[in-house]
Amino acid sequence: MSDSVIRAAHDVLIVGGGGAGLRAAIAIAETNPGLDVAVVSKVYPMRSHTVSAEGGAAGVIADDDSLDEHCYDTVSGSDWLGDQNAIEAFVREAPRELLQLEHWGCPWSRQPDGRIAVRAFGGMKKKRTWFAADKTGFHMLHALFQTSLRYAEVTRYDEEFVTRLLVDDGRVHGAVAIGLMSGRIQAITAKAVILCTGGCGKVFPFTTNANINTGDGMALAYRAGAPLEDMEFVQYHPTGLPFTGILITEAARAEGGWLLNKDGYRYLQDYDLGTPTPTPELRSMELGPRDRLSQAFVHEVEKGRAADSPYGPVVHLDLRHLGEALIDAKLPFVRELCLKYERIDPVHELVPVRPVVHYMMGGVSTDIDGATPLGGLYAAGETACVSINGANRLGSNSLPECLVFGARAGRAAAEYASAAGSTPSVVEAQATDEVRRLERDLLGKRPGGESIAAVREDMQATMEEAAGIFRTGPAMAKGADTLAELQERIGDVDLADTSRSFNTELLAALELANMLDISECILQAGMQREESRGAHQRTDFPARDDERFLTHLLVHRNPDGRSRIEHMPVTITRWVPGERVYGR
Amino acid sequence: MADSIRLQVSRYRPDTDAEPHWQEYDVPLRKEWTVLDGLNHVKNEIDPTLSFRWSCRMGICGSCGMDVDGEPKLTCGTFLTDYEPGPVTVEPLANFPVVRDLVVDLSDFMAKLPRVKPWIIRDDDHRTVEPDVEYLQTPEELDAYKQFSMCINCMLCYAACPVYGLDPEFIGPAAIALAERYDLDSRDQGTRERLDVLIEHEGVWGCTFVGECTRVCPQHVDPAAAIQRYKLKAAMATVKAFLLPRGGR
Known part of the structure; x- marks a missing residue:
């Protein structure tokens, strides 16, 4: 079978082995042990970007908290663009999923009596964020990965990159993948496919995201005919380290850290976020939502009140008053990262920070079971848009999102696969076409003189210019024109590396093609949304416009390759759109 | 400069x-x-x-x-x-x-990792237990295994280990540290199962306690200590097997 274009057949194929993908795999193995499930990932699962999440995972557990309050915080945090049926399911199931992780060994931080400890987080009115010091994502991912090893029935294809979904008659039947070590290009067929490939921060130059976050699943779905949703909403995290973009967790502020301008002034008080208090107030000041804090930074720069650094304007995160004992107990990774990458000790010194691209609210449009409009295709985690995050995600909602919707998508895909028929023979021809495309168009190509790095750099600069914290119609239109030129240039990309073995240049070329498609979707949706909501702030349309835009935008790909935007209503169950109020 | x-x-x-x-x-x-x-x-x-x-x-x-x-x-x-x-x-x-x-090529480690059963083992099979409430674990109980849970599988300890260099059958520092991480976890009941794996002849015995693994670890995990503890556990098990009826099980 190994020389055939079809390498293997499974019931469910999961693309991506991070938090959502592994949770989906375990859900299928537990609920449908008879099904044959496989996980294909371009990195070993424990390298997935879930590993970098720091602050925590939200789930109602404290006695003074309620599901309704978590719902309301999430709905208002989303600027009323989140779908409330999805948010209600998410909030209801998050605590059980986090308990499940506890049973699987996640070393959650504890109260003295042994119960789970929770901390405050931005935009949350109650303490409900579970944490494992400040390496929460790392511990969750390793607990999931190590637990997944129990299920020997789960097949893994590690370090294999999916290049195309196989689709026939509106249904997905598997994928074509390149084995990085072997260089072998073959199809893996499946009755259902779940995309769990994470976000696409690498379309921007300055991001907390890892090198692998190139939006592969979004691009695969888009090209296969599934629409992307809420793509115009890009989250800037307010506190990244200059130069590297390394994330300094919101937990630093939840534990009591302050944001200061160059005069040592807690400037957030000037932006309708409340008044300063010595100890943190929930939903106030430094514990406001990320979109509002990142926007306040830009205004401080405009007023000339930001500090200078070799890498542009910064503000300061002040943790000194927290003391060494608390920092070492609750924020050890923050201290380690500051010492290593800034040569600054936050116990004694101010930490320079600036907003940094962190998270995509948008993604592959799904229902609350992770199903896309394409038969047999599912998505979960940052790749997907359910949409619980709407126009702005609250910190610590994304880790439980991976668990809740990973498990839901796993169960739904298992049910679909159990009822699905056999793989049509046309799939083999499609796979052969894809193998030929990769062999001839990429590996066997004559040099065209363009460099991958140069096109990628131009794309990133274009996106920063056009789709930053504040946007305008003309700037986005100009960016879209530049992207069209870059799409031409990528056709002339020169692959110097013709080796079959671990060809990371080929990988980079395929990732770049994915990112260019996604960049275009971000700008097209951004141009259509003529209002300001959450993370999408347009200086030419500064107000929220519920009359025209209390709606999701879906980006479809037309057969000619161009994008087409459609509207989809927001689901409102119990919380009518209102003003977002923080600090008062 | x-x-x-x-x-x-x-x-x-x-x-x-x-x-x-x-x-x-x-x-x-x-x-x-x-x-x-x-x-x-x-x-x-x-x-x-x-x-x-x-x-x-x-x-x-x-x-x-x-x-x-x-x-x-x-x-x-x-x-x-x-x-x-x-x-x-x-x-x-x-x-x-x-x-x-x-x-x-990391295939060797990826094949060895599941052998030490790096997951929570309970007498009640938790595959079927629906979680309603957490297993209690005090901060002190957490501290008992915390450092061994910090391993990022970066493989620096295998690259530094002179024993692994000579004998690829040696299960190696990171895998043993992870076994110890679960053994020390108050929620786990799988020590005996892991010991059975690790006292096989190439499990822990290959280690000559050079300590290079601990020195190079970027996460300050101490695999050398984990290996030492396993040798002690294995020795104790051998003594029990000798002295007690039914091998002390």
Whole structure:
């Protein structure tokens, strides 16, 4: 079978082995042990970007908290663009999923009596964020990965990159993948496919995201005919380290850290976020939502009140008053990262920070079971848009999102696969076409003189210019024109590396093609949304416009390759759109 | 500070090269730049055919381990200025088969990891237990295993381990540290099952307690201590088996 274009057949194929993908795999193995499930990932699962999440995972557990309050915080945090049926399911199931992780060994931080400890987080009115010091994502991912090893029935294809979904008659039947070590290009067929490939921060130059976050699943779905949703909403995290973009967790502020301008002034008080208090107030000041804090930074720069650094304007995160004992107990990774990458000790010194691209609210449009409009295709985690995050995600909602919707998508895909028929023979021809495309168009190509790095750099600069914290119609239109030129240039990309073995240049070329498609979707949706909501702030349309835009935008790909935007209503169950109020 | 520093990089492409050879690249020397930044400069500006793994660039994903001047290091946390005036050598991690350039084959570790059962084992099979409430665990109980839970599987300890270098059957420092991580977890009841695996002849006995694993660990895990504890547990089990009826089980 190994020389055939079809390498293997499974019931469910999961693309991506991070938090959502592994949770989906375990859900299928537990609920449908008879099904044959496989996980294909371009990195070993424990390298997935879930590993970098720091602050925590939200789930109602404290006695003074309620599901309704978590719902309301999430709905208002989303600027009323989140779908409330999805948010209600998410909030209801998050605590059980986090308990499940506890049973699987996640070393959650504890109260003295042994119960789970929770901390405050931005935009949350109650303490409900579970944490494992400040390496929460790392511990969750390793607990999931190590637990997944129990299920020997789960097949893994590690370090294999999916290049195309196989689709026939509106249904997905598997994928074509390149084995990085072997260089072998073959199809893996499946009755259902779940995309769990994470976000696409690498379309921007300055991001907390890892090198692998190139939006592969979004691009695969888009090209296969599934629409992307809420793509115009890009989250800037307010506190990244200059130069590297390394994330300094919101937990630093939840534990009591302050944001200061160059005069040592807690400037957030000037932006309708409340008044300063010595100890943190929930939903106030430094514990406001990320979109509002990142926007306040830009205004401080405009007023000339930001500090200078070799890498542009910064503000300061002040943790000194927290003391060494608390920092070492609750924020050890923050201290380690500051010492290593800034040569600054936050116990004694101010930490320079600036907003940094962190998270995509948008993604592959799904229902609350992770199903896309394409038969047999599912998505979960940052790749997907359910949409619980709407126009702005609250910190610590994304880790439980991976668990809740990973498990839901796993169960739904298992049910679909159990009822699905056999793989049509046309799939083999499609796979052969894809193998030929990769062999001839990429590996066997004559040099065209363009460099991958140069096109990628131009794309990133274009996106920063056009789709930053504040946007305008003309700037986005100009960016879209530049992207069209870059799409031409990528056709002339020169692959110097013709080796079959671990060809990371080929990988980079395929990732770049994915990112260019996604960049275009971000700008097209951004141009259509003529209002300001959450993370999408347009200086030419500064107000929220519920009359025209209390709606999701879906980006479809037309057969000619161009994008087409459609509207989809927001689901409102119990919380009518209102003003977002923080600090008062 | 000089403007640039020379990297001597080990190159190997199995389709064309009989054996690895050195290639030199001059890269800018900046105080913020890590060895990984230098390699990315090479990849983006000088020679796109150089292959290496990397991802998070913040010391947590464990992808970018390489031998830098002969020492196993995470290249994303190793600064070029520490090697002034250079040249600095960059090689694939020792003790592993080389796939290509700086990329090594981790299949051996990935096959060994499940053997030590690195998951919570309970007498009540938790596959069927629906969680309504957490297993209580005090901060002190958490501290008992916490350091062993910090392993990022970066493989620096295998590259540094002289025993693994000589005897690839040795299960190795990270896997043993993870076994100990679960043994010490108050929620776990699987010590006996793991011991059965680890007292097989190449489990823990190969270790001659050199301690290199602990020295090179970027996460301050102490695999050498884990191995030592296993030897003690194994010895105790042997004594019990000798003295008690039914082998003390």
